[in-house]
Amino acid sequence: MKRFLVGFLVIMVVMLFAAYPDKPITFIIQAAPGGASDMVSRTITSIAQEILKVPITCTNITGASGAIAMKRLQTSKPDGYTMGYVPVELSMVKALGFADFGPEDFDLLMRIMVIPAAVTVRADSQWKTIQDFIDYVKSHPGTVTVGNSGPGSIWHIAALSLEKAIGTKLVHVPFDGAAPAVAALMGGHITAVTVSPTEVKSGVESGQLRILAVMSEERSPLFPQVPTLKELGYDVTVAAWGGLALPKGIDPQIYKILAEAFKKAYDSEAFQKFLSDRGMTPAYLDGENFKAFAVSQFNMFMELIPKALGK
Amino acid sequence: MQQFIQGMSQALEPQAILYLFVGTVSGLVIGTLPGLTATMAIAILTPLTFWLSPNEGLAMLVGVWNSAIFSGGISAILINTPGTPASIASTFDGYSLTRKGLAGLALGINVVFSAVGGILGILALILVGFPLARFALSFGPAEYFSLAIFGLSTMVAVSGKSIIKGMLAGFLGFSISIIGLDPIFGSERFTFGRMELLSGVSFIPVMIGLFGVGEVFYQIYAFTHSEITSEKTVGQLGRVVPTFKEIKGMMPVSLFSSVIGIIIGAIPGAGADIAGLVAWDQSRRIAKKPDEYGKGSLEGLAASTTANNACLGGALTTMMSLGIPGDAVTAVLIGAFIMYGVQPGPIMFRDRADFVYMIVILMVLANIAFLSVGFLASKILTKFLSLSQSFIWTTIIILSLVGAYAINNSPFDLFIVFVAGTLGFVLRLIDVPLGPIVLALILGPMAEANMRRALILSRGSAFVFFTRPISLVLLILSVVSILGSLIRKKKT
Amino acid sequence: MADLIFSLTTLCFSIYLFVGSSKLPKGVSNIPGPGFFPNLLAWVILFLSCALLLNGVWKIIKRKGQRIIRGRWKRTLLIIIGTFVYVLLWGKGNFFINTWLLLLFIQLTTKSKWYYALIGSTILSLSVYLLFGKIFHVMLF
Incomplete structure (x- = not known):
């Protein structure tokens, strides 16, 4: 009897998680319609929703270099039904004095791309x-x-x-x-x-x-004949980047489902073509590496911005 | 020639025409609803075009774009709330016409002259595309500043009875526009520590609040029962289709306004809202009855509705011939072009002329499409006015609130609509004009940022505004325009 | 009277602008800083308010001042407060019910027949909910 109950519970739990996602996912975009962030988000979600078999609805929330949208994402319920796009500003807004959060306050899903200066x-x-x-x-x-x-x-x-x-x-x-x-x-x-x-x-x-x-580590695939500043001995690498994030405290099972679905969407031919058309360097990093990267950028900006802007 | 035929056959495919109409109808709905803008409409539809062939996808986007700008005028005319910012100037005469019982005719004029403007804009793209784009590039910070001043000179004309009050209202609007991060140094100004205010007070909720909600509050306050019933009969009257004679009579104003619209549209960063306002004020010079402007002039309405649609041709010119997006809509369109493997710019005209022709023909078709759908929609929508006054008020309030929230999903914007609505009511009570406030909200930031930018470039020398020819001409025109308005005010 | 109220309000506002802009840097060597424009605006508004104030006083002395239009204070105030409550309660409760209540309230205050108001607000709030929430995917609650 006990065994049966445990088995039943396990099945229930499995079914519960297998059921994710069973309703539309809200995707928060931190910029106005039409920009790079918006197009990346709308393209990858339109592919991912075919894989996840639920609609993903994109919502633009603008303002304060994206800080308002990211704040909204951070304070959303971590149930896997709210996710969002995070740009380089994720690591900058605290240094700029717009908000009090950094990359560590999110569960980052993956990095998608970088665009150098x-x-x-x-x-x-x-x-x-x-x-x-x-x-x-x-x-x-x-x-x-x-x-x-x-x-x-x-x-x-x-x-x-x-x-x-x-x-x-x-x-x-x-x-x-x-x-x-x-x-x-x-x-x-x-x-x-x-x-x-x-x-x-x-x-x-x-x-x-x-x-x-x-100003990147490697030459831009869009203009392979153009040198990087690093090659010439000037140690400056500045690039914008973008990735996906979830509110902190997400269930690992749900995280896995989303990570796999979006990785698949990222690997799709249509999305890769989109990235290269737009001159963005595809730069996939899984959640953990993305977090490490974003935190290192965060530390860099925390040091650089106050000095540079006199803030 | 072969490429022209190729482009034409692509544009005229039955599926393309079908998607064009789908776009036109969705644009009509989105444009009419206050808050939902053409940019939003296009951004929502772009991922869908992923699965369509270039001619179908672009047919849909072009359809939405043209129709949303046109249909913003419908709500401006019927309920005094611009559906999109492009139609602000249409409220000045459009709503007065509705109050006079000519809502149908006003809507008809909106349809006809939007199409006239749209088609003339496309003609400009074909005939003078490259020179126009080069002219647009000669606009640096100094020229933008002078253009903003030229636009602000309209303030006197929209000031109503008392110029002092109008100016005060304008400078109050200017003060609202300085809230947020300053455009050059990024210092916080009057943000009260609120994150929502860092990027400033959003313009659309203020506009919807002042014009829409404020007007409703005022009517609820001021309307007596007899007025309501007269208003009701007024709403049922009115033919929609203007006569040929009327159209002919408004043609000079319309041609003049379309030139203004095309030029302003071609300049990156100056859009249909500014074009409509400037054209409305300047076309007065050649109007048959300039004194009627603002009191329900058919010419005034024709001027603003022509100019905002003519703007699209101008914006498309800069986008296609230089690859520079003039506004958010053309930025999304560039994305769609690139997705279909075409990079906008001079090279596109050489290598993919068929594509250019296709776009041009689609733009013309889009104007024809909303011309046909627009009359029907106008006829149906005038029926709205024959509903009970109480129901009309309720509808405007809820559409304004939810529409303003929809732009950014921001409860703070909802609060702004409410405050702006209450302010609009109070200002109407004490007879302060609202036009200058909105005008300064649009042009104030442009004037400030570009003046400071120009002074950084000239290392602090203010002569830069007078030594550069375009800037000087614009400043002289501003003075002439202010003096002209003052003299006209003295006369009446 | 109206002019007097307006000019006094803007006069106070200009003083507020002076105080607020005094903390912002004015700029260096002919290149205006963030505080330049707010300060300029404060001066212009101060000047215009004084002009309007004098004009208003003059009108009152000559007994030419226009009165504020008489109207229905009570119902307007009720509707403004109702709208404010709706804005305050945004995000709490249920979108459809909140909206339905607001619409019913406005229609009843503006003397709609109760059955008409009931049907009207139901249809309207339902269509707003479907249009914005379902078709345009606006984040309602």
Whole structure:
């Protein structure tokens, strides 16, 4: 009888978990419709919902560099029916003073991709290589104007890190997003931008812009001929990244189901094509490694941002 | 030529046409509901296009886009609440027309002139695409600042009886817009320690609150029973289709406004809301009855509805010929293009001309599609006004509240709608105009950020605003426009 | 009268802006900082409020001032409070029931017949729930 009861219980429990997911999952996106985060989220969830056999509904919650959405995710019930996209800002918002959480306050599911920063100038400018540019900046401190996507944004950090690495002074011009900065560069209103290769791809291909260097460990698959700053002996790597997260305290069984489903969606041909079309480097890391990575980034920004922004 | 035929045959496939209509109808619903914007509509539909072929997917997106901008005017006209920010200027004359019992005609004009604007915008893309895009690129921070000032000069025109009150309202709106992180240094300003305020007070809930909820509160306060019954009969009246003579009479204003719409649309970062406002004010110069503007002028409505749809052609021009998204919608569209293996930019015109033609033809078809669906929808929607006044009020309040929440799923935005609604009521009571507040909310941040950006670039020299030709012309136009409005006010 | 109330309110507001913007940096060497614009706005609003105030006083002396339109204070106040309660209770209880109650309340206060109000608010709250919650996937509660 006892045996039967235990067996029954085990079966019940198994059935209970096998039943997950049995209702729609809410997916929180921390940025406005149309941006990189939004497109990555909507694409991967549209594939994953076929695998999980339940609808995943995406919800955009914007504001405070994504801090509002991440706060909402963090305080959601960890039942596996609420998950969300976390960008590099996950490791930045505490340093920026917007929120009081970091990567350790979530159960991270996986890292999806990274996009490095790239130094881009106009094609008709005098600088053919990054060395030319660095030499010029060094001999003309405080005159070269560099556009970024907003104060405290990751591309602003990129420009600040570049400035620090080559030991000179740049004029930082924040714009309301990366696209306006690129437009200002094309129109000749600023000298350079430090945004992602994706954002300047169209300008480069049509011969209006030139990428001088990327700030990643390895060369960008989108522009394999462009050197990294690291190759030239400047130790600056700044990249935006994105991954998936769950509220802390998730059931390991549910975590496993989600991790497998989203890994499958990540590996799908459609998603890989999406990433390469957009110039994002596929950079899968499982939950544990992603957490270690995000925490190391968190520590870096905690040190870097207060110094750089004077906060 | 061969590529043109190829593009045309793709656009005219029966499935593509079907998806175009699906898009048009969904755009109509989304655009009419306050809060739900064209950007949201397109972002929701983009993952669906994953499983469609390029012509079907883009047909749907283009259909949604055109129809959502057009149908935002429907709610502006019927309930004084712009369905999307693009239709703010349509409330000025549109709602007055409804109060006069001409709701049907106003909606008809909205349909016809949105299509006129839309098609002229596409013509601009075909005829002057590259020069227009290059002109748009010449806009640097100094030019953006002057453009914002030019837009703000409309403030005098929308000030109502007392200019001082109008200006005060405008600067109050400006003060609301400085809440949040400052655009250049990222310092917190007037955020009261609230995370929700870091990115500022969201504009759409304020707009919905001031115009929609505020108007309802005011009507509940001020309407007597006799007024309600007269209002009721008013709602049932009105033909929808304008006569040929009326359309012809409004053509000059409409052509003028579409030029403004196309140019503003082409400039990245300035969108249909600004285009509608500027066109509404500037078209007065060539209008037959400029004094009627704001009091239910058919010309004024035609100007704003033409300009906001003409904007789409302009925005598409910059997006396709340079690969730069002018706003959130074109950013999503770029994504869709890339997904279908086409990178927008000059190279697209060379290598994938068929694709360009396909888009152009789809855009024209989308205008024809909402022209046909729009009349039908307008006819049905005027029936809404013949419902009991109490039911109309209730509907507007709940749609405004839930619609504003829907933008960002934020309870805080709900609170903003409520505060803005109450404020709108009080300001109506003491006869303070609301147009300047919204105007400053849109243009204030653009003026501030670009002025500071321009001064960083010029290392603190304010001459930059006067030495750059486009900027100087815009500033002179602003002065002319302010003086013109002042003289007109003196006369009446 | 109306002008007087408005100008006094904006006058107080401009003083608040002065205090609030005084903590923000004004900027260095011709390049305005975060505090520049708030401070500028405070000056402009102060100036305009004074102008409107004088204008209002002048009108009262000349007995030309317009009155505030008379209307139905009670029901408007009731509906504003009702809406506020609805906003406060957002996220608590059930979306459909909360909405239904608010709509019923507004319709009854604005003198709708009770059966009409009952049917109207049921249809309306149901369609709002289905449209936003089910079709547009808005996070209702």
